[in-house]
Amino acid sequence: MTHLSMETLVGLREPGNEPGDAAAREHLASCTFCRAELERLHQRVARFKALPALRPARDRWPDVRDRVRAERKRHRARFAGLAGLAAAASVALAVGVSTLRQPSAELAPAEIEQAMARSQVLESALDRIDPESRVLDGRTAGIAQELEDRIAQVDRELQLAELMERQSRDAELLRLWRERVGLLDALVDVHVTRASHVGL
Amino acid sequence: MTRTLAMDSYLLADADSVIARARQGDEAALEALYRAFEVPVYNLARRICRTTEDAEDVLQETFFEVCRSIGRYREEGSLWGWIRTIAASKALMRLRRNKYRDTDELHDELMGHRKEETHLRMDLEAALERLPQVSRAVVWLHDVEGYTHDEIAGMMGKTSSFSKSQLARAHARLRRWLGEEVTA
Numbered sequence: 001m002t003h004l005s006m007e008t009l010v011g012l013r014e015p016g017n018e019p020g021d022a023a024a025r026e027h028l029a030s031c032t033f034c035r036a037e038l039e040r041l042h043q044r045v046a047r048f049k050a051l052p053a054l055r056p057a058r059d060r061w062p063d064v065r066d067r068v069r070a071e072r073k074r075h076r077a078r079f080a081g082l083a084g085l086a087a088a089a090s091v092a093l094a095v096g097v098s099t100l101r102q103p104s105a106e107l108a109p110a111e112i113e114q115a116m117a118r119s120q121v122l123e124s125a126l127d128r129i130d131p132e133s134r135v136l137d138g139r140t141a142g143i144a145q146e147l148e149d150r151i152a153q154v155d156r157e158l159q160l161a162e163l164m165e166r167q168s169r170d171a172e173l174l175r176l177w178r179e180r181v182g183l184l185d186a187l188v189d190v191h192v193t194r195a196s197h198v199g200l
Numbered sequence: 201m202t203r204t205l206a207m208d209s210y211l212l213a214d215a216d217s218v219i220a221r222a223r224q225g226d227e228a229a230l231e232a233l234y235r236a237f238e239v240p241v242y243n244l245a246r247r248i249c250r251t252t253e254d255a256e257d258v259l260q261e262t263f264f265e266v267c268r269s270i271g272r273y274r275e276e277g278s279l280w281g282w283i284r285t286i287a288a289s290k291a292l293m294r295l296r297r298n299k300y301r302d303t304d305e306l307h308d309e310l311m312g313h314r315k316e317e318t319h320l321r322m323d324l325e326a327a328l329e330r331l332p333q334v335s336r337a338v339v340w341l342h343d344v345e346g347y348t349h350d351e352i353a354g355m356m357g358k359t360s361s362f363s364k365s366q367l368a369r370a371h372a373r374l375r376r377w378l379g380e381e382v383t384a
Contacts, residue, residue, distance in 0.1 A: 060256055068230070
């Protein structure tokens with residue numbers, strides 16, 4: 001007599017019926033060996049459930065709390081920095097437009113303004129997504145971190161660009177604001193794709 | 201409104217108030233969550249991870265994530281179910297990161313095969329510990345935590361058939377190591 005395989009016995013513990021279950025149950029009804037095997041399987045699982053709970057050797061709450069505090073601080077600093085940067089850029093742009101109107105540079109301020117507006121829209125979208133409160137897998141978190149680092153780098157370059165001579169400044173500002181928009185776009189994509197992927 | 205799920209009400213008194221305060225970032229409420237679920241999370245992590253250090257790291261990672269994401273907990277399932285899924289994902293992530301250890305484990309297993317035959321009976325803890333990491337994770341998640349094969353497959357990035365065969369192979373080994381084999 002061929003007895004039931006472990007795979008079949010394990011499958012019989014599952015709720016619902018799989019193809020082949022009926023034949024397996026028929027065999028079980030007439031085979032004391034397989035019934036005993038299934039019973040041992042039930043008992044083994046019951047013993048697993050009854051194993052004493054293992055406890056951590058040390059309290060990890062202080063580490064968790066410190067990380068949460070550090071992240072909140074970083075989060076606040078990041079958004080405060082971005083708001084300041086946008087305000088500074090607006091002032092520089094307004095000054096540039098009102099004081100120096102050179103035909104060749106006329107388009108740049110408008111385009112910078114456009115890029116800044118787009119950047120603000122994306123910042124708001126990112127705020128609504130609230131990426132700080134989301135669970136990310138390691139790979140996605142790595143990509144998001146890389147994008148955030150590059151945005152921070154662009155922000156630093158934007159601050160330096162504000163100090164440049166107007167002639168070259170506008171072109172550089174436009175380039176940087178466009179780069180910033182591209183990076184923010186990608187960051188929003190990362191979070192939105194992740195959110196739809198995991199059904200959040 | 202009081203929580204209806206026994207596991208939560210047993211572990212966390214006044215769960216709704218604690219969750220509401222935790223969502224506002226109240227540190228005392230977040231700590232209350234940690235204190236309530238510290239042991240089950242560590243136990244789950246320790247059963248899946250090879251070392252106590254890895255399990256403690258998973259414990260920390262899990263609660264860091266809980267603190268960050270508590271605002272996203274929709275109360276559609278039990279709080280413990282939500283925390284447990286985060287813990288299981290973190291533990292499996294750790295397991296994937298330490299994949300090289302599985303190779304060592306396989307080696308140990310091959311080398312220890314002869315020894316295994318001379319020690320016909322192990323205790324349950326030792327037998328569980330001896331299983332390869334992936335098999336042990338499947339056994340624990342399925343048999344003890346009650347996850348379905350589909351759910352385990354989703355968390356592991358594998359197929360449901362993979363989970364089923366890992367479980368069957370693990371039980372065949374456990375039966376042998378625990379001296380439960382009988383001849384027909």
